[in-house]
Amino acid sequence: MQLPRFEPHARLRPISLLSTSQVRAHGSGSSTPCPRPAPYAAAVATGVGERLVLSWRSGEDLLEAVYAEGRVLLRVTSAGRTSEHRSRRFSRLTTPVTDVALTLTGTHLTVLTRGAGQDWVARSRVDLSGPARTGAAPAIDTRDAAWLGALEVGHEGAVEMLEAGGFGQLGLRDLRLASHADGTAYRLADGRPVLTATSAGPGFFDTAHTSVWALDPAGPALEHLSDLYFHRPDGDERPGVFGDHATHLVRDGDADAWLVATSTWGDFDARRRGAGVAVTLARTRVDLLEGEHVLDTEPLVLPTDGFRSVGVWDPHLVRTGDGWLVGYVSARRFFRFHPVLAAGPSLDRLGLRGVDPRRRATEGTTLWHRDGTWLVLASDGRDGRTGQRERYPVFDLDLHEIGALPAPYPTNIPWPTLVPASAEGEELVLVGFDGTRTGGSLLGYGTHGDVVIARSLSD
Structure with a gap:
């Protein structure tokens, strides 16, 4: 049987942290309901100032990305306990940042940044599923429908625009x-x-x-x-x-x-x-x-x-x-x-x-x-x-x-x-x-x- 022959033709890379946009906000602060059908969510702040706290909240659970003084970290609050998570290698920024994103993908919380004309770079990531250990984030059931339905997105600090919705790819x-x-x-x-x-x-x-x-x-x-x-x-x-x-x-x-x-x-x-x-x-x-x-x-x-x-x-x-x-x-x-x-x-x-x-x-x-x-x-x-x-x-x-x-x-x-x-x-x-x-x-x-x-x- 004769099989077709193929030659290279093209490459595509449709990178987008947002697949759907449910929320748009701007200014120095906001808090807006953003319920999700699944634990795949992204909040993207563009035109950020010198300090920004970007957050997802559901009930008493608070998931935050903190950008200040040239550093980035994650902060997780649940069951009355707060933990901070920063990368020794990647938390310090060596170039100016214009955009910050906080994503939830399954049980993983990630903060990413980018500068003008640059690609997104992950600065810290934490698994919210546990298991409990020293320095780990409190375990949160991010797949629970009620938890997802109560999600709110917010920010503190000047931004030109905040968009939030489904995570893309x-x-x-x-x-x-x-x-x-x-x-x-x-x-x-x-x-x-x-x-x-x-x-x-x-x-x-x-x-x-x-x-x-x-x-x-x-x-x-x-x-x-x-x-x-x-x-x-x-x-x-x-x-x-x-x-x-x-x-x-x-x-x-x-x-x-x-x-x-x-x-x-x-x-x-x-x-x-x-x-x-x-x-x-x-x-x-x-x-x-x-x-x-x-x-x-x-x-x-x-x-x-x-x-x-x-x-x-x-x-x-x-x-x-x-x-x-x-x-x-x-x-x-x-x-x-x-x-x-x-x-x-x-x-x-x-x-x-x-x-x-x-x-x-x-x-x-x-x-x-x-x-x-x-x-x-x-x-x-x-x-x-x-x-x-x-x-x-x-x-x-x-x-x-x-x-x-x-x-x-x-x-x-x-x-x-x-x-x-x-x-x-x-x-x-x-x-x-x-x-x-x-x-x-x-x-x-x-x-x-x-x-x-x-x-x-x-x-």
């Missing part, structure tokens, strides 16, 4: 084409295809969330459409709202509904005993292409018969004439992972169809219809075996490798997301991402990445 990864149930691209009325992405926060797994975007392949350009958050199926054990991600959005025309399959990365911590990742499924008739949505989910049970598995993720769903195909990833340990394919007459009756357990750094399992045949694409990361590194392997439905996409391979493990450039044409764009970080050294790994676009070559 430092980078995008895990880009996946939204599709109809038959696997064809879902497009807006103007013809632009829709993508889901993981919006990177100021950290890794538990600071990110799912977002939805429209892609203009000709630009190329991305437009933010919406943000998705999730209740877990085991809500009694893990109540609250989570920023789960690595998501596939499917339009089921037969049911006039959206299916949302996602991976429970929203609170993942490899250090936690019994840590694991699962896949959940939401069904809704609500318009998910604008606004913010908290979705109830059920388990999407993906088979792992015959091989060791500590977690599954990266779901991709297609309904064929014979039933459903579901591609995903399984890890025998964190982080050694490989592609898997399940099939069944319905999503609650899936059996194992194919598995390649010898691979150890392959994810982004994606179904692709080519010349009347269903194929499986994936992405081999740099930690794979010899011959299985930095490439896009192509498999049959038994997960026997039959080739590889001739395409440039960025850093990290970009998913092989193939998007038809138009509804009529045969040109394809390959939408991936890389490991480029932003936000400064304090944040470390997890703020990636650039959106990396390649286009198919005509023979």
Whole structure:
């Protein structure tokens, strides 16, 4: 089978700390209700003076960023106790500051600054979930709906403008084409295809969330459409709202509904005993292409018969004439992972169809219809075996490798997301991402990445 060849085309990086703006204020002080549906919030003050206190408050809990005398710190007050958190390396500013931001992403509180013409740099970050230890912040349940509904944003000190609302993204990864149930691209009325992405926060797994975007392949350009958050199926054990991600959005025309399959990365911590990742499924008739949505989910049970598995993720769903195909990833340990394919007459009756357990750094399992045949694409990361590194392997439905996409391979493990450039044409764009970080050294790994676009070559 002849596979399309690709050449580099463009890079995009739609950095924005704010995805939605609920509050606007200015002057030397303010306090305004700013309820949030999920623990993803940002307050951005521009044109700041010599001193500023930027805050989020819910009841007796007070979360503050303090900027004064060339230093920045976080201050957390809860249960009658106040703690201060500053970085020895990053709290002192060496250049003038024009803007200060205070973000909440999951359980992480972060203060960032920037100067004129500069990028955002994180100055301090603290995890509000505990555990209690000397110098730690008091534990606060930021995922609680009542706590989120009582949020207020405020400031003390002169600013030209304060905006507050939903947290946006430092980078995008895990880009996946939204599709109809038959696997064809879902497009807006103007013809632009829709993508889901993981919006990177100021950290890794538990600071990110799912977002939805429209892609203009000709630009190329991305437009933010919406943000998705999730209740877990085991809500009694893990109540609250989570920023789960690595998501596939499917339009089921037969049911006039959206299916949302996602991976429970929203609170993942490899250090936690019994840590694991699962896949959940939401069904809704609500318009998910604008606004913010908290979705109830059920388990999407993906088979792992015959091989060791500590977690599954990266779901991709297609309904064929014979039933459903579901591609995903399984890890025998964190982080050694490989592609898997399940099939069944319905999503609650899936059996194992194919598995390649010898691979150890392959994810982004994606179904692709080519010349009347269903194929499986994936992405081999740099930690794979010899011959299985930095490439896009192509498999049959038994997960026997039959080739590889001739395409440039960025850093990290970009998913092989193939998007038809138009509804009529045969040109394809390959939408991936890389490991480029932003936000400064304090944040470390997890703020990636650039959106990396390649286009198919005509023979």
